[in-house]
Amino acid sequence: MNIPLGDYLMLSAFLFAIGLCGALARKNAILVLIGIEIMFNAGILNLIAFWHYKYFATPTAYLFAIFAISIAAAESAIGLALVIAVYRYYKSVTLDDMTSLKG
Amino acid sequence: MEHVQYLQLLTRQQWLIPIFPLAAAAIQCLLKRPARKLSAALTISAMGISCVFALRALFATFGGGEHHEVERAVFNFTWFNFGTSSLQLGFILDPLTAGMAAMVAFVGFWIFVNATGYMADDENFTRFFCFLSLFAASMLGLVISNNLLLLFISWELVGLCSYLLIGFWYFKPSAAAAMKKAFITTRIGDIGFFLGILMLYWKTGTLALYTRDALHPGALEQASALVLRNGWWGLSAASTIALLLFIGAMGKSAQFPLHVWLPDAMEGPTPVSALIHAATMVAAGVFMVGRMYPLFRADPGGGVMSFVMWVGCITAVFSATIAVAQFDIKRVLAYSTCSQLGFMVMALGAGDFVAGQFHLLTHAFFKALLFLGSGCVIIGTHHEQDMRKMGGLRHYMPITFVCYVIGMLALSGFPLTAGFFSKDEILLATFHRNKWAWGLGTFAAFLTAFYMTRQIFMVFFGRWRGADGSHEHDHDSQGGGTHGHHEPHEVPWNMWLPIAVLSVFALFMGWVGTGWFGGNLFHHFLAPEEVPSQDSSLVFWLSIGAGLLGILAGWLIYGRQTMEHASDQDPLSVALGSVFTFLNRKWYIDELYDATIIRFTAACGILFRLVDKLVVDGILHAIVWVAWGISQVFRWLGDEFIINGGFDAGCEGMQLGGEELSHLESGRVQNYFRVLSLGAAILLVVYFYFST
Numbered sequence: 110m111n112i113p114l115g116d117y118l119m120l121s122a123f124l125f126a127i128g129l130c131g132a133l134a135r136k137n138a139i140l141v142l143i144g145i146e147i148m149f150n151a152g153i154l155n156l157i158a159f160w161h162y163k164y165f166a167t168p169t170a171y172l173f174a175i176f177a178i179s180i181a182a183a184e185s186a187i188g189l190a191l192v193i194a195v196y197r198y199y200k201s202v203t204l205d206d207m208t209s210l211k212g
Numbered sequence: 213m214e215h216v217q218y219l220q221l222l223t224r225q226q227w228l229i230p231i232f233p234l235a236a237a238a239i240q241c242l243l244k245r246p247a248r249k250l251s252a253a254l255t256i257s258a259m260g261i262s263c264v265f266a267l268r269a270l271f272a273t274f275g276g277g278e279h280h281e282v283e284r285a286v287f288n289f290t291w292f293n294f295g296t297s298s299l300q301l302g303f304i305l306d307p308l309t310a311g312m313a314a315m316v317a318f319v320g321f322w323i324f325v326n327a328t329g330y331m332a333d334d335e336n337f338t339r340f341f342c343f344l345s346l347f348a349a350s351m352l353g354l355v356i357s358n359n360l361l362l363l364f365i366s367w368e369l370v371g372l373c374s375y376l377l378i379g380f381w382y383f384k385p386s387a388a389a390a391m392k393k394a395f396i397t398t399r400i401g402d403i404g405f406f407l408g409i410l411m412l413y414w415k416t417g418t419l420a421l422y423t424r425d426a427l428h429p430g431a432l433e434q435a436s437a438l439v440l441r442n443g444w445w446g447l448s449a450a451s452t453i454a455l456l457l458f459i460g461a462m463g464k465s466a467q468f469p470l471h472v473w474l475p476d477a478m479e480g481p482t483p484v485s486a487l488i489h490a491a492t493m494v495a496a497g498v499f500m501v502g503r504m505y506p507l508f509r510a511d512p513g514g515g516v517m518s519f520v521m522w523v524g525c526i527t528a529v530f531s532a533t534i535a536v537a538q539f540d541i542k543r544v545l546a547y548s549t550c551s552q553l554g555f556m557v558m559a560l561g562a563g564d565f566v567a568g569q570f571h572l573l574t575h576a577f578f579k580a581l582l583f584l585g586s587g588c589v590i591i592g593t594h595h596e597q598d599m600r601k602m603g604g605l606r607h608y609m610p611i612t613f614v615c616y617v618i619g620m621l622a623l624s625g626f627p628l629t630a631g632f633f634s635k636d637e638i639l640l641a642t643f644h645r646n647k648w649a650w651g652l653g654t655f656a657a658f659l660t661a662f663y664m665t666r667q668i669f670m671v672f673f674g675r676w677r678g679a680d681g682s683h684e685h686d687h688d689s690q691g692g693g694t695h696g697h698h699e700p701h702e703v704p705w706n707m708w709l710p711i712a713v714l715s716v717f718a719l720f721m722g723w724v725g726t727g728w729f730g731g732n733l734f735h736h737f738l739a740p741e742e743v744p745s746q747d748s749s750l751v752f753w754l755s756i757g758a759g760l761l762g763i764l765a766g767w768l769i770y771g772r773q774t775m776e777h778a779s780d781q782d783p784l785s786v787a788l789g790s791v792f793t794f795l796n797r798k799w800y801i802d803e804l805y806d807a808t809i810i811r812f813t814a815a816c817g818i819l820f821r822l823v824d825k826l827v828v829d830g831i832l833h834a835i836v837w838v839a840w841g842i843s844q845v846f847r848w849l850g851d852e853f854i855i856n857g858g859f860d861a862g863c864e865g866m867q868l869g870g871e872e873l874s875h876l877e878s879g880r881v882q883n884y885f886r887v888l889s890l891g892a893a894i895l896l897v898v899y900f901y902f903s904t
Contacts, residue, residue, distance in 0.1 A: 211879030
């Protein structure tokens with residue numbers, strides 16, 4: 110079975126759009142974080158797809174993908190910690206409530 | 213020929229003599245307070261090295277007498293050029309320099325050793341030794357200079373160091389006053405000295421003393437030419453310059469009208485007194501006169517020599533009478549120094565250059581000995597300086613006692629000691645010049661012997677009176693036992709060794725300067741071309757007689773019946789009454805100066821202050837008001853309206869704009885994100901639009 114590159118890219122774009130919608134539209138901070146993670150994974154999928162079709166001979170992209178996933182894990186840990194810190198302060202995880210930096 | 217070249221080489225290396233103490237001073241001013249051992253070691257070893265170089269120079273100058281002229285080598289060099297003229301400095305090596313340098317380095321060395329003991333408890337030990345090193349270095353620099361400029365620089369450095377050291381304990385008001393007094397009084401003399409230097413330069417065009425160059429002769433080599441030129445006050449140029457220079461020497465060597473600073477200089481630590489009185493400060497004046505002697509002697513009819521002689525003579529008698537009535541152990545010695553300097557100056561004025569310099573050298577040894585001895589006494593009696601509260605010290609401090617007696621005998625002119633020969637030479641020279649001056653000089657010699665004997669009996673004989681008075685109240689509690697910690701004690705070896713060494717010289721040094729052993733060695737060494745004064749048995753026996761009579765009188769008045777209590781009347785004050793008080797108050801000279809010169813100066817000060825307040829300040833204030841008025845105009849017109857207004861408007865605009873723009877900052881993260889996404893989308897669209 111041979112899936113063309115375009116399909117991968119379509120899937121990746123679809124995932125990215127879902128993530129972006131989530132990040133922009135949801136009010137809950139945790140769900141916004143989930144949306145950001147989805148966008149992240151769309152990017153990684155894109156990378157792997159391009160590698161598979163263009164530079165299959167070298168294993169570099171694997172390493173990058175694993176690297177990026179582990180960084181994403183660390184980043185989401187920080188993000189969740191921030192959400193908890195924010196919750197402790199505001200007693201809420203709704204982003205619209207957090208307007209201290211309003212000009 | 214080889215000897216001449218060797219001498220020339222040594223002259224070129226004369227700077228080696230003062231450079232070591234100078235370097236030691238430079239290093240020590242960077243040392244911290246606790247570095248006491250290092251500081252003392254530096255000072256003493258630097259002085260030792262200087263002493264070696266000075267002795268090398270001294271030995272090289274021996275034996276010049278064969279040619280019946282002085283061995284003199286000079287080395288001149290250019291310090292810097294300005295325009296077409298240049299400033300010269302130079303070194304000299306002749307018997308006068310060599311003898312003085314060796315004396316300064318040697319006596320200074322032993323004074324430094326003694327100072328390690330005297331200053332042992334002082335917390336500013338390193339500062340003290342730094343100043344001492346600088347003092348010795350500047351004096352050595354003065355001695356080796358062949359140039360009035362270098363001499364003047366060193367001269368002022370010597371004055372500065374004495375100022376710093378006299379006021380070493382500046383927290384005592386008396387010391388602070390004494391340091392100022394010393395500096396200002398010598399400064400009055402220095403005005404004369406400086407005028408003399410300027411006039412010498414004006415008349416001869418050079419400040420070098422000797423050049424050994426017929427085309428560009430040095431100042432002293434032109435002395436005979438200066439006699440023919442006119443100076444001031446109807447004197448010849450040579451006499452005028454000599455007189456001006458002598459005024460400088462009067463300040464430095466504490467001659468009569470300017471002597472007031474020297475006794476007050478006792479406020480410094482005792483090693484400083486020894487250094488000032490023996491080797492450095494006061495010796496500088498007499499040495500300078502000796503160095504410039506060709507100028508003094510050039511004009512026999514000029515009257516300067518007589519003036520010099522009479523100033524010396526008056527100082528000798530005058531200070532000796534004061535010394536008789538003093539109770540402070542150091543103050544007696546201080547007036548004695550004044551008196552002895554008077555002798556030296558008298559000899560110079562009488563025309564016997566050798567006798568004056570000889571007395572300068574011998575006096576340096578026994579006066580250093582006496583001062584260090586008095587320092588030992590002061591330390592031994594726990595900082596007591598009043599002779600009435602001493603007594604009986606010969607039992608407690610035998611070594612100091614023996615050395616002190618040797619110094620006293622030498623100063624009194626006891627036969628065969630150093631002072632005897634040198635004083636005899638002076639009196640002989642004066643005798644041939646002026647009988648009155650000779651008579652007064654002999655009287656001063658009598659007084660010298662008298663007050664020194666008085667001091668010896670008050671300090672070392674009788675019974676210990678230190679427990680009197682201040683400790684009477686706790687007499688009962690001690691149960692009659694006077695052996696408290698206030699008992700006098702002998703000083704440590706580093707204090708008595710120097711006086712022991714110096715006392716050897718005080719005893720035997722005079723023998724080089726007498727004709728008794730087949731020719732006067734010192735005379736031959738210093739001035740082979742001059743004929744020694746004619747011997748006179750009258751002078752000889754009278755000077756011996758004066759000394760012995762003084763000692764006898766001292767014994768009669770103070771020795772037979774020593775003082776019992778510190779509060780006892782001085783036997784002489786009972787006999788002399790108000791005269792004694794007059795002498796004790798130093799002829800009221802200080803009071804006289806206070807009432808006349810100082811009051812006059814203060815009145816001038818008040819007057820000038822008024823002028824300053826009314827005239828100078830008035831003009832200044834007027835200018836200030838005008839400037840202030842102008843500035844007010846500019847302030848309202850220019851500053852407030854144009855500059856401030858413009859800036860304020862600009863600032864307000866900025867602030868308003870900022871406030872408007874700040875509303876964009878809603879604080880909602882998702883808003884930012886939305887704008888960001890929108891921007892990215894627009895960029896993407898634009899990109900695709902233009903790429904296709």
